[in-house]
Amino acid sequence: MEKTYAPHELERRIYERWESNGWFAPSGHGSPYSIVIPPPNVTGTLHMGHAFQHTLMDALTRYHRMRGDDTLWQPGTDHAGIATQMVVERQLNAQGQKRTDLTREDFIERVWNWKEQSGGTIAGQMRRLGDSVDWSSDRFTMDAQLSRAVVEAFVRLHDEGLIYRGKRLVNWDPVLLTALSDLEVQSEEEEGHLWHLSYPLEDGSGHVIVATTRPETMLGDTAVAVNPEDERYQRLIGKKLRLPLTDRLIPVIADSYVDPAFGSGCVKITPAHDFNDYEIGLRHGLEQINIFTPRAALNDNVPERFRGLDRFDARKRVIAELTEAGLLARVDKHKLMVPRGDRSGAVLEPYLTDQWYVKVAPLAEPAILAVEQGRTRFVPENWAKTYFEWMRNIKDWCVSRQLWWGHRIPAWYDENGNVYVGRDEADVRRKHSLPSNTALRQDEDVLDTWFSSGLWPFSTQGWPDRTPRLDKFYPTSVLVTGFDIIFFWVARMMMMGLRFIGDVPFRDVYITGLILDENGDKMSKTKGNVIDPLDIIDGIELEALVAKRTSGMMQPQLAAKVEKFTRKQFPEGIAPHGTDALRFTFAALASPSRELRFDMARVAGYRNFCNKLWNAARFVDMSVGDAAALGAADRGSAELSIADRWIRSRFGRMVGSVESAFADYRFDYAATALYEFTWYEFCDWYLELTKPVLQSESASEAAKRGTRQTLAEILEALQRALHPLMPFISEEIWQRAAPLAGRSGPTVMLEKYPLPAEFPPDETAEREVTWIQAFILAVRQIRGEMNIAPSRRIPVLLKGASESDKAYAGHHRAYLERLAGIETLTILAPDATAPESAIALIGELSVLVPMAGLIDVAAEVERLGKLLAKAEQEVAKTRVKLSNENFVRNAPPDVVKTEREREADFVRQVASIKAQLERLRGLR
RNA sequence: AGUCGCGUAGCUCAGUGGUAGAGCACCUCCUUGACAUGGAGGUGGUCGGUGGUUCGAUCCCACUCGCGACUACCA
Numbered sequence: 001m002e003k004t005y006a007p008h009e010l011e012r013r014i015y016e017r018w019e020s021n022g023w024f025a026p027s028g029h030g031s032p033y034s035i036v037i038p039p040p041n042v043t044g045t046l047h048m049g050h051a052f053q054h055t056l057m058d059a060l061t062r063y064h065r066m067r068g069d070d071t072l073w074q075p076g077t078d079h080a081g082i083a084t085q086m087v088v089e090r091q092l093n094a095q096g097q098k099r100t101d102l103t104r105e106d107f108i109e110r111v112w113n114w115k116e117q118s119g120g121t122i123a124g125q126m127r128r129l130g131d132s133v134d135w136s137s138d139r140f141t142m143d144a145q146l147s148r149a150v151v152e153a154f155v156r157l158h159d160e161g162l163i164y165r166g167k168r169l170v171n172w173d174p175v176l177l178t179a180l181s182d183l184e185v186q187s188e189e190e191e192g193h194l195w196h197l198s199y200p201l202e203d204g205s206g207h208v209i210v211a212t213t214r215p216e217t218m219l220g221d222t223a224v225a226v227n228p229e230d231e232r233y234q235r236l237i238g239k240k241l242r243l244p245l246t247d248r249l250i251p252v253i254a255d256s257y258v259d260p261a262f263g264s265g266c267v268k269i270t271p272a273h274d275f276n277d278y279e280i281g282l283r284h285g286l287e288q289i290n291i292f293t294p295r296a297a298l299n300d301n302v303p304e305r306f307r308g309l310d311r312f313d314a315r316k317r318v319i320a321e322l323t324e325a326g327l328l329a330r331v332d333k334h335k336l337m338v339p340r341g342d343r344s345g346a347v348l349e350p351y352l353t354d355q356w357y358v359k360v361a362p363l364a365e366p367a368i369l370a371v372e373q374g375r376t377r378f379v380p381e382n383w384a385k386t387y388f389e390w391m392r393n394i395k396d397w398c399v400s401r402q403l404w405w406g407h408r409i410p411a412w413y414d415e416n417g418n419v420y421v422g423r424d425e426a427d428v429r430r431k432h433s434l435p436s437n438t439a440l441r442q443d444e445d446v447l448d449t450w451f452s453s454g455l456w457p458f459s460t461q462g463w464p465d466r467t468p469r470l471d472k473f474y475p476t477s478v479l480v481t482g483f484d485i486i487f488f489w490v491a492r493m494m495m496m497g498l499r500f501i502g503d504v505p506f507r508d509v510y511i512t513g514l515i516l517d518e519n520g521d522k523m524s525k526t527k528g529n530v531i532d533p534l535d536i537i538d539g540i541e542l543e544a545l546v547a548k549r550t551s552g553m554m555q556p557q558l559a560a561k562v563e564k565f566t567r568k569q570f571p572e573g574i575a576p577h578g579t580d581a582l583r584f585t586f587a588a589l590a591s592p593s594r595e596l597r598f599d600m601a602r603v604a605g606y607r608n609f610c611n612k613l614w615n616a617a618r619f620v621d622m623s624v625g626d627a628a629a630l631g632a633a634d635r636g637s638a639e640l641s642i643a644d645r646w647i648r649s650r651f652g653r654m655v656g657s658v659e660s661a662f663a664d665y666r667f668d669y670a671a672t673a674l675y676e677f678t679w680y681e682f683c684d685w686y687l688e689l690t691k692p693v694l695q696s697e698s699a700s701e702a703a704k705r706g707t708r709q710t711l712a713e714i715l716e717a718l719q720r721a722l723h724p725l726m727p728f729i730s731e732e733i734w735q736r737a738a739p740l741a742g743r744s745g746p747t748v749m750l751e752k753y754p755l756p757a758e759f760p761p762d763e764t765a766e767r768e769v770t771w772i773q774a775f776i777l778a779v780r781q782i783r784g785e786m787n788i789a790p791s792r793r794i795p796v797l798l799k800g801a802s803e804s805d806k807a808y809a810g811h812h813r814a815y816l817e818r819l820a821g822i823e824t825l826t827i828l829a830p831d832a833t834a835p836e837s838a839i840a841l842i843g844e845l846s847v848l849v850p851m852a853g854l855i856d857v858a859a860e861v862e863r864l865g866k867l868l869a870k871a872e873q874e875v876a877k878t879r880v881k882l883s884n885e886n887f888v889r890n891a892p893p894d895v896v897k898t899e900r901e902r903e904a905d906f907v908r909q910v911a912s913i914k915a916q917l918e919r920l921r922g923l924r
Numbered sequence: 925a926g927u928c929g930c931g932u933a934g935c936u937c938a939g940u941g942g943u944a945g946a947g948c949a950c951c952u953c954c955u956u957g958a959c960a961u962g963g964a965g966g967u968g969g970u971c972g973g974u975g976g977u978u979c980g981a982u983c984c985c986a987c988u989c990g991c992g993a994c995u996a997c998c999a
Contacts, residue, residue, distance in 0.1 A: 005961085187996085194999080211999060225999095259998060267999050276997045337996090382928075389927055389995070483994085514993090518936080588947085591938065594929065594993075599936060601948050608961040619958035668938070672946075687958075695957090777965095784965025787953055821956095874943080881942085886979035895942055895980095902943075 005614035007578025033069035034473035041080035051533035055586040062724040066753035076139035081406040081449040149459035172351030173341040174296035178402035187337040194334035198327040202240040211263030216315040220291040223269040228254035356400040363495035406446030454492035457505035478508040513596040528562025539576030580726035581607035590667035638706035643689035645765035652759025692814040716741035778840035779820035793823035797848040871909040878903040
């Protein structure tokens, strides 16, 4: 094996081999296990959050594949309507063109071209991450078959009365010129004003004051509302007001929506431009006066001098005129929630338009029930509450978008404006018996991207056709996704899946935390703290990283800040760590917390872990590989040492932990179990314990053979155990280890995952090795604290040895000598006097290291002083407990018993240490 | 306003009704034949605060302080 671990060299080679052999495809036997990928935007790139989730999905996929399941990880990408259209529009703008300079067909062609050109980025990243997706079934939401699914779903929902078209207020993006769903609105608190306007009564008997955050909308007011209980305004109800700046009269109406305690208790009502006012308008039959154009400039429904003004200019103008007329009573500073489009960032406008809606309540009901009944389980389960909270308050879903890129709505209009919904024009004519001379034109709008995403678990499997694949892989086993899209995506898949397939789309929903940077900030281009996962894998020079982070920014003025931050964050750039280290970091990070800080130091730590593993493999390779004796023929004549038995037992326990960790989606536990076994048990102890055997001239051939076999078998099995989390290094080492362990196969990824039963617990071996470890640690502690050079062999005496101590010391002398650096090991007779020594206690056994020439008395006194203090503290603690009668009476007997034993043990320690201190003090 | 979450070692985080843990950082020693991306040893925490339940609370409950996320129509 190569002396140094070089992830670069092996990762690409290994992935290509896996892929070209078609090993990612479902095997066709075993019970089905399936995961659909949350489809990333086809023209985008994967960020750290993706890499994190992909790691977990791939770990599950590889784990289940190795468990013998018929495993599918379904890949694919999303057309991401608005996002993609915006990217292409921006490209056009850079060339001095607008989207509307092109025909719809030409524009869409450009998007497809861009998709072809950039669409490979994600696939390339996924390959580098080691994702074992079934590339042969790669899907795109705009594929013909998936588009057919979208049309089918729309038509069926429409036929069932669950999709309707209606004119009502929507969240309108005046920059993108499209409607948005409620979920695409990002409301943030901003500083604004509350203007108090004075509206005169028609009869000249006074005025009312209304408070508003949007004075410009007063031009569309059609009433002023007061609370019917509000005594101040009883007499005004039904009277008319003169709406300033216009020649209109508007009524004072009573509606209990109005909070008398807020502002003046009078509310101006603009039904066409406010969601609440719209509702009030409906209740009172008020006129809806739309005063805006689609770009949110004032239209012809306002007095001429205001027409054409942008809404913000209009606000200034209205304020100016009201001030001049003496009708502006007061202006207060006021914080308010400003709704913005999540893509454009533009302030949204409630706007009256014709849109298509999905009637959600009937779909939500079974989706709620399914989670209540546990047919779909949230992990961590607390997220179910969030899901319920939203599903129980859900409102109809506006699914039409005034875009060009997306699934066009399958609705056609005749010349009289009648609307027909069907699978295509011919279907519409057939369904509605429309003669061929009736001109039909298709609806210009496209569907919300999430409409097609909602069908993903079954549209990818061939629906609306009933395919064998759909039967096999639906419902999927688990959905792995972030909490940020529970509403956008999870909820909609639940509703659609139950409606169209009649079953939940996934058994489990595993909600991952959100990956933040090391300061706990969300990673974003504007903050300049985005990390490309590939840069952690391959490393990147500082200058290249700065260039990457400051290029293509939406707000170029932030470049300097981003550059400064980057130079501070990574003064040396980013070192290469390899995919396995990154993946292992993600797994170790995947605790159930909702926010996860990503720290490069951890990746470095796990790269070191890879290196450790690599070197352990080299050791095994050298120890076993050059021994031709390990042929299949003589495998029988082997003898297992206590260490061999111990490591097998420990391995079995570790695999058991990993098994339950995977079952519970506790990837952090799985990673910890693998890490601790590999480093602390296999490397730190077992490999060291093999040396006295393998390098001894007196050890028997059978013993050496047993140790070599165990080395090979555990190394081999460990690669299988590690494979789901660290696919590359485990494959590379496995290729080397498998023949040593007498196994053959083309790849570790198709081998069986180790089972605990194959490595049953061996309590005897564990007990004895625990004793060996305690002994060695005791001596090492003295050596460490007394600064005895490792090269210095020392004599050790045992006092108070029981029969088993004596037996262990005899049997395992070779281990003790080697690992503790012992020159001689002498068992003292009970009545023998020991020379002055440093002392360590293992139960009733005292381990003595004679001090002559080695140990400074003062240092030993100090060391013992610390030990004594600790022991005395423990004695005190146990005595407090045991002197409490209630404890002795009420606590479980075994707890009391343990406490008594602890007390006895610490009392003994205190006595021994005190006696030893006395002797040492006597020396001085 | 509602819902949910978080506060444990210098930092980032696990965790459990009965002996407080890991990684990183820090200190001491060591280039010994797998590995200095390493080895051996060590320092470091009244588990945010108060009260309650309990024989026993870091863990369960109540209140409180400090953060955070999401949802929402206060003009």
